[in-house]
Amino acid sequence: MGLAQGRTWWQRLRPHVMVFDAPLALIIAALLSVGLVTLYSAGIAIPGKVWDQMRNIAAAVLVMWFVANISPQTMMRLAVPVYMAGVALLVAVALFGIIKGGSRRWLYIGTQIQPSELMKIAMPLMLAWFFQREQGHIRWQSYAIAAVLLAIPAGLIARQPDLGTAMLVTAAGACVIFLGGLSWKALGALVATGAAGLPVLWSFMHDYQRDRVLTLIDPYHDPLGKGFHIIQSMIAIGSGGVTGKGWTHGTQAHLEFIPERTTDFIFAVFSEEFGLAGNLVLMALYLLLIWRGLSITLNAPTLFTRLLAGAITMIYFTYAFVNMAMVSGIVPVVGVPLPFMSYGGTALMTLGLGGGILMSIQRHSRELRTGVRA
Template sequence: MRLADGRPLLQRMRPYVMVFDAPLAIIITLLLCVGLVTLASAGMAIPGKVEDQLRNILFAFLIMWIVANVPPQAMMRLAVPAYALGVALLLAVALFGVVKGGSRRWLNVGVQIQPSELMKIAMPLMLAWFFQRQQGQMRWHAYAVAALLLAIPAGLIARQPDLGTALLVTAAGCYVIFLSGLSWKVMVGLAAAGCASLPLLWAVMHDYQRERVLTLIDPYHDPLGKGFHIIQSMIAIGSGGFAGKGWTHGTQAHLEFIPERTTDFIFAVFSEEFGLTGNLVLMVLYLLLIWRGLHIAVNAATFFSRLLAGAVTMIYFTYAFVNMGMVSGIIPVVGVPLPFMSYGGTALMTLGLGGGILMSIQRHGRAVRSGARA
């Protein structure tokens, strides 16, 4: 079939279909495949998990494809509305959100949504837009405004309470602020002030949050209670040895000692069944993901694109580092999924959205560079 200009339809549609960055798409696909294999073992006793995750993956790729077709200039125009919508939804959650397990994190709009997930992308988008507007005129008050823009949603999320997500949103915003050119001296000063404020943070933490910190320091003070899950997780990781026990042969997982084994603690299942060898392969895949994201950020065509791509990439790093750290007993348990491996729709949609942003920046940056050379 040919169009009026004589070009075949497939040739006309090609720029809108072939939008994925090949290296990034391959890395993400490999991580998803590893996640599906691990989920098939971890969720063996829970029918429908793999099928549901396949549906989630299809939706994530659809979102990735849609966003990859959106030019960064359009994302800039969406930054303020997305941030405003996210803050409005967080306020709605605070006023009449759905309470589960003592936390008010969800909003019922026909279906239950968790607005804090939106802020993981809306926050760096907003700050990248803000610093793009301030480029060449960076003053201390610009960073003060950026800190205020970051503090509003982070504070609303922390009140739910959801300290884990609040820290992730804060990290996403801090990455943009750092990449915008904030002085190392200021960063060191802020880090020192943060360490000095730890006693104040301890005073305002909820009881369950304090228990997580105490459990991290000594999980064996309550081995059959608060420390049970992290102890079993560390046993699973250690028992995997060099080569692992083999797929579907992980005893800790299949005897149901590992909590949330299909979501937050899927890394423990993977470690037990594939051992140190599997962990090294998995870490290489995550390092390749970070490398490709930073490569896209360095070669981005605009300041806005560089900030956004850098922040999205570092969000991936934070997810992976925090999840592996909490499952290994290095940091407190904060409920962060392992990127592209943990079961779950909302987190996978957010990750797919981030992947689409990186692919859009790479695609349109390449077009700008090609036009400049021509």
């Protein structure tokens, strides 16, 4: 009798515990493990860094589990309130946000938060809801409305100024709009218009943003000033060679030539210590992450879930590509962390939230196919 009761208890609890998608969870766990190993070396002179990151990981995993338990139908109902709350918080930041380093990005509401991080998920959530509602009668007006919904938060974030986050939010929203049915011709016209508008954009950029672009073109113009950090980062990547200098033996990082070596520039530390071989393994993990996200997207049963899963996958890709490219001197330096590797709680929470959404979509897709709850 007791055994039977035990089985019944587990049968009731199991659907809410076993919610992780195994392939996606294993890939994320591998990236987090590599990140902790690299962080230990990068922050070896900063006591407590690894333990702090482990707490951040525990919180992100808890968020991932919680969101994986939320059905896509509930996410649809939450889309508009979450988007409106995010925009309201961005307006509040513009009015009386906390200024750090010349940027007004933070808001104090009992605790300090960065509302722009919320919009990385709220934006694709809102647009996926919008196109689901418009399904069957999507016209050019629909894309115009979607563009306005995207432009409002992106503009508020760029005004802070936080061009890096504004680009990520725009990329996630643009992915939803494209997957929503935007034609290649229209996309080409938008890209051409954007390219033509670059001179206008240049006139609105802040001095430090212009300096980042000019430094990208010629970092050696000011090798001991504005170009110092990116030059040292490229030296670290190149000096790693094929097999690297070995774990905890990276001189550029330990002699403190690499800036933000535990956060935005952790890829330079990894490259110096593990070399080309390590980079190939790391990129393979990110490709597997993107592959799993795309697989979940293709198997999603509704337009809403397909658009949302595709946007989350795009966020992962953009994070990884932009971070590796900026550290390698291919794109201007922007504040974009390396997914699941860079130190930091807020970005890790956002990534965990995205992972939970993917797992929820995959779980409910499997339930619809099999007719059995996971």
